[in-house]
Amino acid sequence: xxxxxxxxxxxxxxxxxxxxxxxxxxxxxxxxxxxxxxxxxxxxxxxxxxxxxxxxxxxxxxxxxxxxxxxxxxxxxxxxxxxxxxxxxxxxxxxxxxxxxxxxxxxxxxxxxxxxxxxxxxxxxxxxxxxxxxxxxxxxxxxxxxxxxxxxxxxxxxxxxxxxxxxxxxxxxxxxxxxxxxxxxxxxxxxxxxxxxxxxxxxxxxxxxxxxxxxxxxxxxxxxxxxxxxxxxxxxxxxxxxxxxxxxxxxxxxxxxxxxxxxxxxxxxxxxxxxxxxxxxxxxxxxxxxxxxxxxxxxxxxxxxxxxxxxxxxx
Amino acid sequence: xxxxxxxxxxxxxxxxxxxxxxxxxxxxxxxxxxxxxxxxxxxxxxxxxxxxxxxxxxxxxxxxxxxxxxxxxxxxxxxxxxxxxxxxxxxxxxxxxxxxxxxxxxxxxxxxxxxxxxxxxxxxxxxxxxxxxxxxxxxxxxxxxxxxxxxxxxxxxxxxxxxxxxxxxxxxxxxxxxxxxxxxxxxxxxxxxxxxxxxxxxxxxxxxxxxxxxxxxxxxxxxxxxxxxxxxxxxxxxxxxxxxxxxxxxxxxxxxxxxxxxxxxxxxxxxxxxxxxxxxxxxxxxxxxxxxxxxxxxxxxxxxxxxxxxxxxxx
Numbered sequence: 008x009x010x011x012x013x014x015x016x017x018x019x020x021x022x023x024x025x026x027x028x029x030x031x032x033x034x035x036x037x038x039x040x041x042x043x044x045x046x047x048x049x050x051x052x053x054x055x056x057x058x059x060x061x062x063x064x065x066x067x068x069x070x071x072x073x074x075x076x077x078x079x080x081x082x083x084x085x086x087x088x089x090x091x092x093x094x095x096x097x098x099x100x101x102x103x104x105x106x107x108x109x110x111x112x113x114x115x116x117x118x119x120x121x122x123x124x125x126x127x128x129x130x131x132x133x134x135x136x137x138x139x140x141x142x143x144x145x146x147x148x149x150x151x152x153x154x155x156x157x158x159x160x161x162x163x164x165x166x167x168x169x170x171x172x173x174x175x176x177x178x179x180x181x182x183x184x185x186x187x188x189x190x191x192x193x194x195x196x197x198x199x200x201x202x203x204x205x206x207x208x209x210x211x212x213x214x215x216x217x218x219x220x221x222x223x224x225x226x227x228x229x230x231x232x233x234x235x236x237x238x239x240x241x242x243x244x245x246x247x248x249x250x251x252x253x254x255x256x257x258x259x260x261x262x263x264x265x266x267x268x269x270x271x272x273x274x275x276x277x278x279x280x281x282x283x284x285x286x287x288x289x290x291x292x293x294x295x296x297x298x299x300x301x302x303x304x305x306x307x308x309x310x311x312x313x314x315x316x317x318x319x320x321x322x
Numbered sequence: 323x324x325x326x327x328x329x330x331x332x333x334x335x336x337x338x339x340x341x342x343x344x345x346x347x348x349x350x351x352x353x354x355x356x357x358x359x360x361x362x363x364x365x366x367x368x369x370x371x372x373x374x375x376x377x378x379x380x381x382x383x384x385x386x387x388x389x390x391x392x393x394x395x396x397x398x399x400x401x402x403x404x405x406x407x408x409x410x411x412x413x414x415x416x417x418x419x420x421x422x423x424x425x426x427x428x429x430x431x432x433x434x435x436x437x438x439x440x441x442x443x444x445x446x447x448x449x450x451x452x453x454x455x456x457x458x459x460x461x462x463x464x465x466x467x468x469x470x471x472x473x474x475x476x477x478x479x480x481x482x483x484x485x486x487x488x489x490x491x492x493x494x495x496x497x498x499x500x501x502x503x504x505x506x507x508x509x510x511x512x513x514x515x516x517x518x519x520x521x522x523x524x525x526x527x528x529x530x531x532x533x534x535x536x537x538x539x540x541x542x543x544x545x546x547x548x549x550x551x552x553x554x555x556x557x558x559x560x561x562x563x564x565x566x567x568x569x570x571x572x573x574x575x576x577x578x579x580x581x582x583x584x585x586x587x588x589x590x591x592x593x594x595x596x597x598x599x600x601x602x603x604x605x606x607x608x609x610x611x612x613x614x615x616x617x618x619x620x621x622x623x624x625x626x627x628x629x630x631x632x633x634x635x636x637x
Contacts, residue, residue: 140479156471163579164455167613170576175569175608254490261485264478298482
């Protein structure tokens with residue numbers, strides 16, 4: 008009686024997991040760190056196996072009741088073969104994880120890029136349901152992209168598409184992690200906002216965000232708190248992030264003529280209304296009027312579940 | 323014996339036409355102005371009808387031997403229904419031309435956006451043959467785009483996609499026809515180059531291009547002559563055009579991970595080697611390295627025939 012699907016969202020630091028019943032309802036969840044004591048994230052198998060085992064226990068189901076397992080993970084992933092070709096935040100390269108997981112649990116295993124799956128999730132079950140062409144922008148530590156075109160997840164040549172986080176919007180702009188200047192990510196991701204905030208701090212300005220930044224990132228909830236408190240530097244960083252998100256959205260709208268642009272990811276999950284209001288104030292200027300008429304802009308509806316729902320769609 | 327296809331490329335000022343035999347060879351051609359004496363381009367039917375009649379005569383075939391007729395035209399075109407929804411350079415709006423042409427010649431008629439068809443032509447018969455994902459950039463008076471994704475022409479919601487000529491690359495850049503600043507078109511089209519050249523002339527600099535510019539455009543061959551003569555202002559205008567073409571190409575490569583980026587249109591037809599060399603010098607900087615590895619950059623192979631070949635592919 009294979010009637011449950013187990014779906015994972017594997018991040019650089021944590022794993023979300025859910026067990027879906029045959030009515031596509033979540034009957035159990037877990038959230039855990041990617042690296043546990045004595046566990047190395049070098050071995051994606053361990054991470055997945057432990058998470059699946061926990062979920063089986065949590066849901067009180069039997070291994071034989073699993074219909075399929077699927078996961079979203081950061082990086083370039085060969086969805087057809089189940090190979091993680093390259094992952095920026097996890098040390099996996101040309102890693103075929105399909106076979107070991109299938110052998111272990113005796114169920115089919117699927118894997119895809121996390122943001123691609125987040126957009127797929129919103130398309131199948133969330134805010135983009137019923138649309139045919141969807142552009143997704145996920146704001147987190149970096150800036151992720153995902154595309155549904157003509158009703159299908161678009162992955163391009165060798166599964167490397169939708170990297171418009173590295174769209175250059177100002178050749179003289181701030182340096183990005185990728186080595187270029189003025190990418191969307193360098194303005195609008197957590198890293199981009201952190202860069203702006205640090206610069207202001209170095210100029211002697213005070214901000215609640217100073218203590219919130221660790222390395223080049225921060226928790227999205229700290230930003231929410233700073234915005235609510237009227238923290239000037241935080242507001243400026245977000246205004247600048249939204250300005251460039253609006254330009255990038257216009258460029259993508261003119262390129263794709265989608266039915267919808269969806270904003271998601273941790274920053275949006277915590278601060279979505281604040282961001283969307285500012286993006287909408289500007290975005291009309293950057294879209295061709297005739298194309299603007301037929302596109303809407305919205306925040307992801309599934310929140311932290313976008314990716315597990317996308318993973319469910321792979322099954 | 324319906325064995326010939328008649329294919330047209332309808333521009334704002336001229337029409338190219340070709341008759342293809344069943345082996346897809348061109349057996350007759352015409353080239354004429356869009357507006358002839360006493361003929362108004364308000365009436366696209368007249369333009370198409372006259373062109374088809376001339377081609378029938380030129381090829382020495384009978385009306386009954388026509389298998390199908392097709393055309394590429396500028397603007398937003400509902401390819402499925404044969405309606406020109408909007409055309410920036412031709413005064414046609416929500417114009418259904420399928421039925422009148424089919425009634426007149428008793429053969430199926432198809433129509434699509436000219437640059438879309440140019441890219442489709444290169445994909446089916448030209449430099450992009452065998453690729454699955456193709457990004458086309460056509461440099462003319464404006465800047466046109468066309469996309470083949472997963473082996474199919476991508477037209478987006480309501481046939482309005484691929485307007486990345488209006489991708490903003492510098493929010494403080496020169497004013498574009500579309501009302502925005504710093505679009506690719508404002509730097510790299512004939513209009514963009516003309517703007518730069520005029521600015522230099524107004525600063526007292528000498529250039530062969532001064533006399534070549536009419537309104538805000540020029541003939542691509544005049545540019546070729548100026549480049550060959552080492553005209554400094556012309557060289558600067560082209561260097562600037564290629565710089566922004568390289569940035570835009572990088573942005574598009576990161577977005578689509580295509581197998582090939584194809585440059586076409588009148589400016590490239592006349593000056594392609596000169597442009598491509600300069601684009602290639604810079605473009606690596608703007609592509610994510612892993613994506614750059616699997617994309618090539620090339621000029622259109624079919625020259626002025628790209629669009630008629632694309633129109634043939636619609637049949």
